[in-house]
Structures are given as structure tokens and as C-alpha cells.
Amino acid sequence: MSTTQISDKNKQYMQNDHKVVNQVLARCAPIVVERASGSFVYDMNNNAYLDFTTGIAVTNTGHCHPKVVKAIQDQAQMLLHTSVTTYHKKYIELAEKLVSITPDGLDSVFLANSGAEAVEGAIKLARYVTRKPAIINFRGSFHGRTLLTTALTTSKLYYRENYEPLPGSIYTIPYPYALHSKFKDNDQECVNDVFRHFDILFNQFVHSDQVAAMIIEPILGEGGYVVPPDGFLKALRKLCDEKNILLIIDEVQSGFGRSGKMFACEYEGIRPDIMLMAKGIASGMPLSAFIASKKLTDKWPSGRHGNTFGGNPVSCAAALATISVIQEEKLVENAKTIGEHILQSLQAIASKSKFIAQVRGRGLMIGIEFFDAQGKPSHDLAQAVIDKCFDNKLLVLSCGSFGQVIRLIPPLNLSLAEANQGLAILEKAIMELH
Ligand SMILES: Cc1ncc(COP(=O)(O)O)c(C=O)c1O
CATH class of the missing domain: 3.90.1150.10 (Aspartate Aminotransferase, domain 1)
Structure with a gap:
């Protein structure tokens, strides 16, 4: 030809x-x-x-890693789907694995299909258990394309334009992106400015005791691959502890080794209250997860959230093989x-x-x-x-x-x-x- x-x-x-x-x-x-x-x-x-x-x-x-492909083939012959009509082995094994590779204290897993669905589930969990309405997000973030995750996304206007009205009670704080701030070469001043915005927010827009959670990417992804200054995530953790706000870390893009750590939040040694994962979790099979402490999820009664396809056996098998490859190789x-x-x-x-x-x-x-x-x-x-x-x-x-x-x-x-x-x-x- x-x-x-x-x-x-x-x-x-x-x-x-x-x-x-x-x-x-x-x-x-x-x-x-x-x-x-x-x-x-x-x-x-x-x-x-x-x-x-x-x-x-x-x-x-890498594309079509032979061990991942083999795990998918083997699982496809055994069981393709069961949903929540029964338990299945690979869901449980994957949940155990995720507990073992995520920061200490995160020991309760929920599986879904996409990053946006994990974000939605995490916000529902946060609102349900705290009984508070407000959510804080960061300017330049990307969290997905459903209506709630669109409302949480400010990386580009075209993700939001003409989709209003979007879900409310979302309050946006600047991400510490020094190059695009007036403190170009001064990371510390840039971080201080972010915390000045928190003061303004809590004094003028919403009382901190009405805030259920804040959600942040540990490295800004779609918004420009921005690494926050050292100590920033630790300072956020401290603020959340002081104000009794849940910290949701969105590792959808940065997770599973991408950042040079299994999860990017490990660079600061912080423990999120809820951590989100998707993308690299299963080498291309649709799967996502959010993980929190059992103490938190024990307050979320059975049946208040769920799905049909989340934690599909083939996707779970692919995820288990993916994590083994990441570790062994x-x-x-x-x-x-x-x-x-x-x-x-x-x-x-x-x-x-x-x-x-x-x-x-x-x-x-x-x-x-x-x-x-x-x-x-x-x-x-x-x-x-x-x-x-x-x-x-x-x-x-x-x-x-x-x-x-x-x-x-x-x-x-x-x-x-x-x-x-x-x-x-x-x-x-x-x-x-x-
Ligand atoms: C940080 C982050 N969160 C959430 C999402 C949404 O994931 P999905 O496209 O699987 O819904 C993305 C997708 O790019 C992302 O980068």
C-alpha cells in the first residue's frame, strides 16, 4: 500500500x-x-x-503491560459483573491493597468509575457526615465535568461557560501559583496571600463552621502543572484541623507513582481526610476510588450512596495487577x-x-x-x-x-x-x- x-x-x-x-x-x-x-x-x-x-x-x-493484560483476560473468563447484588473477591482484595498503599488512617474504600464520580462521592460523604453545606475549592483546579465537579472546576472558562446555574455553596481560594501572582519570585509571600484570602472568606463570605470540606489537587493538573511551595499542604492540614473542616486531596492525576511518590501528598507527609484516585489506578480500565477513615464512613449509613458498575471485577483485577507492576518494577x-x-x-x-x-x-x-x-x-x-x-x-x-x-x-x-x-x-x- x-x-x-x-x-x-x-x-x-x-x-x-x-x-x-x-x-x-x-x-x-x-x-x-x-x-x-x-x-x-x-x-x-x-x-x-x-x-x-x-x-x-x-x-x-505503559500501554498494554503484559501482566495487566493477563490479569484482565483471566478475570474476564471468571466473572465480568455482579454489582452490589453480591460481594466479590477482587473488590475486597483491591480495597485491602489501597488501604496498604495510602497514608495511615485511611482504611475505608469506595470504588466508582471515573474521577468525577469519585469527587461527587467524596463531597456527598463530607456533607452527610458533617451536616454542613459549604465546600472550598482552589482557583485553577480541575475536578471533572459533571455539574457539581464543573462547579468545582476553574481551570478554564470553557469548562463552565453556558452551564450555569451550577451547584452553589462553593467558595474559591487562589492556588499558590507564584508565577501568576504579584509575588512572582516569593513563594512565601504567595502562600501568605492565600491565607489572607482565607481570612477574607471566613470574615466576609461564609462562617468556617458552615464549611464541610476543602478540596485540592496536591499538584495542580489541568490548571498548569503547578507544584505548591513546600509546607503549603501542611499549613492547609493545620487550618482544617483548627476549623474542623475535612481535607479532600484529589490525587486523580497525581496518584499511582506519577509524581515520583505513590501519592503526591506524601511529599508533605500529610494525611487527608478523604483521598481521591482514578486515571492511573487500573492502566486504562475504568475505575476510581475514594478512601477515608472508617471512623468517618461509619457515620454514612449503608445504601446512602452506591452505583451499578463501580468496582467492576475486571477493572479491579487490572488495578491489582497495575499496583503489583508499579511496586515490583x-x-x-x-x-x-x-x-x-x-x-x-x-x-x-x-x-x-x-x-x-x-x-x-x-x-x-x-x-x-x-x-x-x-x-x-x-x-x-x-x-x-x-x-x-x-x-x-x-x-x-x-x-x-x-x-x-x-x-x-x-x-x-x-x-x-x-x-x-x-x-x-x-x-x-x-x-x-x-
Ligand atoms: C485532578 C482531577 N480530578 C478529577 C478529574 C476528573 O476525572 P474523570 O475525567 O475521570 O472524570 C480529573 C481529570 O482530568 C483530574 O485531573
């Missing part, structure tokens, strides 16, 4: 897609992926693309080592480019922020680099309120050679901007 014929095959599928698939579903790269393995996806032309997107931070063990350690190599290499590239405002991140959760010649966040520059990377067969995604950040989220078992291959493509694309 000639190249034209083959690429026509890709094109034909995309045309069919445009006929029958709701156009609201935005796709980033114009290829139809037929198969994937490790760090690569293959289009219908059998072109290999190095994948630094992992289906938005999901395939942390030391993927958390690899994420840290390879992540530091990528971060340092990008910092060297940034020193040669006038358009990179900052390179930041933890583990294999890395952001490159682009500013234009006027010092303004630039979607166009980030998009130009993304397009050039695509032409050179590297897949990367944007994030940030203006789409001005390129995020790198490769599999956690990325090799040094693959990291360098991606870096070479990125460097070329960035230098071509000049």
Missing part, C-alpha cells in the same frame, strides 16, 4: 467519526490509533508515535529518576529560549510554560511546539488556563533512551520558535 492510500485509511475513519460522533468530544491528535505497546501508540498507517500523554495520565504502566523510583533527568534537560533547553517562562514538576508530571515576547502566557507558542512535536511523532498535551503549558506525562517505565528521544524532538520544536 502506498503512503497516500494508508493515510487515506486514517482519514476515512476520522471522516466517519465526524459523521456519527458528537462533535463536543474534542480530540487532540489527528490520528486513529489502532494498537499500542509500552511507550508507543500506532496509527492505522502503522506509524509509531512516542506517547508522552498516556491517555491523560492513565497508562502509567519500581516504577515510582523510575518516575523520580527519569523525571529529574527530563526536568534538568528541559531547564538547560529553557536557558536557551526566550519563550519559556518556567519548567516545573515532580516525577513524570512535568510542565513547560510559554510566555510571548511581551511576557504574556502564550497558547500560540505552546500549540506551535505541540504541532511540531506531532509532525516528529511525539504526542504531548497542553494545560493551563490559557493553554500556555505543555505537560509531559509519559509512562512511568519510560526508558532513558525514550526520554532522550522525546527531549530531542521537544528541543528541536522549541528552538524552531526562534
